[in-house]
Amino acid sequence: MRVGGPEVNMNLKRLYVISVVILIPMFLSIHPAFSQARKEVAVSYQGYIESVLPGPKMISVNETPVYLSFDTKLFDVKGGTLRITDLKPGMFAQIEGVQKTNGVYARKISIRTPNKKWR
Numbered sequence: 001m002r003v004g005g006p007e008v009n010m011n012l013k014r015l016y017v018i019s020v021v022i023l024i025p026m027f028l029s030i031h032p033a034f035s036q037a038r039k040e041v042a043v044s045y046q047g048y049i050e051s052v053l054p055g056p057k058m059i060s061v062n063e064t065p066v067y068l069s070f071d072t073k074l075f076d077v078k079g080g081t082l083r084i085t086d087l088k089p090g091m092f093a094q095i096e097g098v099q100k101t102n103g104v105y106a107r108k109i110s111i112r113t114p115n116k117k118w119r
Contacts, residue, residue: 041099046092047062049088049091052088059109066106067104074109075108082111093112096108
């Protein structure tokens with residue numbers, strides 16, 4: 001009498017493959033050393049625009065790169081809308097966005113005068 005024929009070996013191989021396929025991604029997603037997920041931190045700050053790069057749609061404020069996207073809202077002192085081409089070095093800006101490792105991704109930029117309180 002033979003115990004463990006070809007069917008048993010095949011079932012063990014399938015069980016092993018399924019275990020590996022399920023467990024490895026689970027460990028990679030849970031363990032922080034392997035996870036690529038980073039928390040996004042909302043930021044709000046103000047400062048003078050130092051440079052404007054329309055190609056990559058980026059400005060520099062307080063030596064921090066601020067990236068703009070098609071979702072970024074731009075407003076002038078009176079609340080009217082602006083385009084990136086309207087932004088100039090020397091303007092005082094209120095930035096609201098998300099801090100990431102390579103800079104701030106702006107959601108809203110409001111041009112202000114430095115002595116007025118921003119909303």
